[in-house]
Amino acid sequence: MSTIADVARRAGVSKMTVSRVINDSGYISQETRERVEQAISELGYIPNALARSLRFKQTRTIALILTDITNPFFTTLARGVEDVASEQGFSVIFCNTDESEKEEAEYINVLLQKQVDGLLLVPTSSTEDAIAPLREQGLPFVLLDRYVPGTRLDSVRGDSIHGAYALMQHLLDLGHRRIAVLSGPAEVTTSVDRVEGVRRAAHDAGLELDLSQVYYGPFSLEGGYAMATQALAAEPRPTAIYAMNNFIAMSALRVAREIGLRVPEDLSVVTFDDLPAAFVAEPFLTVAEQPAYEMGQQATALLLDRLSSKGPTEPMEIILPTRLIVRKSSGPVPA
Amino acid sequence: MSTIADVARRAGVSKMTVSRVINDSGYISQETRERVEQAISELGYIPNALARSLRFKQTRTIALILTDITNPFFTTLARGVEDVASEQGFSVIFCNTDESEKEEAEYINVLLQKQVDGLLLVPTSSTEDAIAPLREQGLPFVLLDRYVPGTRLDSVRGDSIHGAYALMQHLLDLGHRRIAVLSGPAEVTTSVDRVEGVRRAAHDAGLELDLSQVYYGPFSLEGGYAMATQALAAEPRPTAIYAMNNFIAMSALRVAREIGLRVPEDLSVVTFDDLPAAFVAEPFLTVAEQPAYEMGQQATALLLDRLSSKGPTEPMEIILPTRLIVRKSSGPVPA
DNA sequence: CTTGCATATGTTACCGATAACACACAATAT
DNA sequence: ATATTGTGTGTTATCGGTAACATATGCAAG
Numbered sequence: 001m002s003t004i005a006d007v008a009r010r011a012g013v014s015k016m017t018v019s020r021v022i023n024d025s026g027y028i029s030q031e032t033r034e035r036v037e038q039a040i041s042e043l044g045y046i047p048n049a050l051a052r053s054l055r056f057k058q059t060r061t062i063a064l065i066l067t068d069i070t071n072p073f074f075t076t077l078a079r080g081v082e083d084v085a086s087e088q089g090f091s092v093i094f095c096n097t098d099e100s101e102k103e104e105a106e107y108i109n110v111l112l113q114k115q116v117d118g119l120l121l122v123p124t125s126s127t128e129d130a131i132a133p134l135r136e137q138g139l140p141f142v143l144l145d146r147y148v149p150g151t152r153l154d155s156v157r158g159d160s161i162h163g164a165y166a167l168m169q170h171l172l173d174l175g176h177r178r179i180a181v182l183s184g185p186a187e188v189t190t191s192v193d194r195v196e197g198v199r200r201a202a203h204d205a206g207l208e209l210d211l212s213q214v215y216y217g218p219f220s221l222e223g224g225y226a227m228a229t230q231a232l233a234a235e236p237r238p239t240a241i242y243a244m245n246n247f248i249a250m251s252a253l254r255v256a257r258e259i260g261l262r263v264p265e266d267l268s269v270v271t272f273d274d275l276p277a278a279f280v281a282e283p284f285l286t287v288a289e290q291p292a293y294e295m296g297q298q299a300t301a302l303l304l305d306r307l308s309s310k311g312p313t314e315p316m317e318i319i320l321p322t323r324l325i326v327r328k329s330s331g332p333v334p335a
Numbered sequence: 336m337s338t339i340a341d342v343a344r345r346a347g348v349s350k351m352t353v354s355r356v357i358n359d360s361g362y363i364s365q366e367t368r369e370r371v372e373q374a375i376s377e378l379g380y381i382p383n384a385l386a387r388s389l390r391f392k393q394t395r396t397i398a399l400i401l402t403d404i405t406n407p408f409f410t411t412l413a414r415g416v417e418d419v420a421s422e423q424g425f426s427v428i429f430c431n432t433d434e435s436e437k438e439e440a441e442y443i444n445v446l447l448q449k450q451v452d453g454l455l456l457v458p459t460s461s462t463e464d465a466i467a468p469l470r471e472q473g474l475p476f477v478l479l480d481r482y483v484p485g486t487r488l489d490s491v492r493g494d495s496i497h498g499a500y501a502l503m504q505h506l507l508d509l510g511h512r513r514i515a516v517l518s519g520p521a522e523v524t525t526s527v528d529r530v531e532g533v534r535r536a537a538h539d540a541g542l543e544l545d546l547s548q549v550y551y552g553p554f555s556l557e558g559g560y561a562m563a564t565q566a567l568a569a570e571p572r573p574t575a576i577y578a579m580n581n582f583i584a585m586s587a588l589r590v591a592r593e594i595g596l597r598v599p600e601d602l603s604v605v606t607f608d609d610l611p612a613a614f615v616a617e618p619f620l621t622v623a624e625q626p627a628y629e630m631g632q633q634a635t636a637l638l639l640d641r642l643s644s645k646g647p648t649e650p651m652e653i654i655l656p657t658r659l660i661v662r663k664s665s666g667p668v669p670a
Numbered sequence: 671c672t673t674g675c676a677t678a679t680g681t682t683a684c685c686g687a688t689a690a691c692a693c694a695c696a697a698t699a700t
Numbered sequence: 701a702t703a704t705t706g707t708g709t710g711t712t713a714t715c716g717g718t719a720a721c722a723t724a725t726g727c728a729a730g
Contacts, residue, residue: 003716029679032678050715050716054386055718061428078429092429110426115384280614282588355709360688390686390715
């Protein structure tokens with residue numbers, strides 16, 4: 001691995017002259033430039049970005065901390081992030097926390113050490129603990145998908161309240177009254193907001209949300225399985241299941257099948273988050289779809305914007321609309 | 336952002352002493368250690384990994400270059416990579432090439448500049464062009480999923496030949512003889528090997544593969560759609576479609592539905608790559624499943640191993656077995 | 671003929687860390 | 701009493717770049 005000094009020696013000039021050729025800055029005679037370029041290609045010289053970063057205090061690297069890249073919502077979002085970042089010459093480090101605050105804190109610590117220019121974060125907890133070090137070190141960051149209540153921070157997320165409202169309204173319109181809500185963790189803002197959307201829809205229909213019908217658990221297949229099992233064992237059995245994410249919905253479908261319930265004849269199932277068309281031959285689930293790719297794009301654009309513009313600005317909250325897609329998993333109340 | 340010099344000043348010692356405290360190296364009196372630790376926490380000092388990396392020539396960062404993180408096979412693989420890497424204290428930069436050699440070359444260039452310690456690469460082309468700079472700069476790398484024919488390089492991949500063989504044998508056992516093979520790009524080794532597996536299975540059954548029934552196209556929904564449309568328009572129509580990846584299979588199912596063919600009654604469909612259980616309520620496709628997560632894990636383990644052990648070793652090719660999972664998308668030949 | 675500016679290149683210091691070496695002092699060995 | 705060893709700390713140089721400043725030459729303007 002040759003350095004700028006090697007190139008300089010070979011071309012018989014100073015390091016500075018080589019630097020000028022590389023960065024096309026200052027005055028260089030045509031002849032010198034050619035000699036330097038010759039030396040560069042002979043040595044296969046590649047500038048060391050580390051050294052540059054050390055001086056410039058800029059790594060042109062950002063990080064994306066999410067809970068699990070394996071969740072198709074986050075996969076798509078990650079793709080949106082990487083597309084925008086790479087277009088603007090930034091690299092993306094990705095990290096999976098699995099909802100662990102400890103993992104999250106460790107990743108943040110490492111990323112601070114690595115001097116990433118900015119951070120996109122799907123926060124695991126609703127407290128400010130995780131982001132405290134970020135503020136302290138002055139690292140620009142944008143919250144993704146979730147936010148931290150009571151703070152004003154840059155954040156990009158789906159419109160959970162209205163999305164949840166529309167989905168609930170759809171069930172109510174179909175005549176459902178016994179609706180089991182399988183939510184994510186009670187501390188996560190997406191859960192809270194979606195339950196709130198559900199509550200409002202019920203309220204606006206002249207009903208009150210039966211809190212005993214709201215289950216809380218992890219946003220995972222296992223969490224969904226446990227909640228669905230419990231919910232469907234209740235008497236009288238709910239006529240609809242309202243899942244707060246795709247994993248939970250998938251488990252609900254599984255449990256329904258296991259206990260011999262047909263969807264939607266015996267049980268309606270609706271959920272947040274759609275699955276990419278590439279994964280489903282025949283789209284079946286009625287969903288509130290979030291624009292995951294755009295979320296990733298916009299969060300990254302916002303972050304990179306923060307990096308380039310110096311002055312402090314008002315925090316920005318970008319809330320993207322969800323889209324209700326009615327399919328075959330929801331139907332009228334069974335007789 | 337405070338530096339080691341700030342800490343030293345505040346604690347009234349030299350930078351070296353602070354460095355010793357941080358790294359717990361050399362001799363330090365208890366009293367000095369406490370003063371330094373005090374200063375560190377007062378300043379919220381975080382060591383600059385860039386500066387360290389510059390000295391040590393080690394960034395503890397690797398990169399993963401793949402075609403598209405959105406493909407569930409690669410998503411799962413990426414998760415395997417990140418899990419092993421983070422466990423060993425490495426960060427992962429991820430890059431999507433979309434099968435573009437230009438993108439690939441650009442990413443590689445940037446990553447070389449950023450001094451990543453190693454690279455995991457799903458090569459876009461079958462030539463050595465892309466990896467030439469890697470060898471030249473002496474950057475350790477492991478090929479993933481695909482390889483470069485005629486070279487001996489570290490690589491981890493699925494057993495395409497035997498996987499394809501088993502899947503073909505399954506179709507032949509069911510009595511299918513008119514089988515359309517919807518392959519990926521003809522230059523990609525996974526395509527080549529899978530077609531070879533198909534050919535061998537046919538040969539061993541006393542048949543010869545009808546090359547006019549082999550279609551080549553991108554490993555994408557669009558590619559699959561075009562190939563499936565063409566294949567199913569042929570006369571006599573094939574009784575089975577053999578897709579070489581999940582996207583192609585999904586499009587094949589779509590085309591079948593569009594032209595009113597029932598699967599598997601009118602048409603059997605089999606494919607490489609399974610979808611994670613979380614995405615499918617009722618698993619339907621007969622597949623040759625590749626252990627994507629393990630592939631990511633093993634490739635990363637191999638790469639990190641190369642980084643820590645100095646001496647040159649024999650290149651290692653790890654070929655992981657695929658698993659035939661027979662489901663409902665394949666059935667006997669229609670009468 | 672001197673001043674001034676454009677052109678071309680080199681020198682020094684620095685970004686933030688650490689290895690290697692130097693130095694000072696105490697305790698122990700001879 | 702002196703040499704040796706262990707302990708604790710500081711100084712210098714370095715990783716690979718670049719900003720800021722310094723230097724040198726040629727040519728046009730006053």
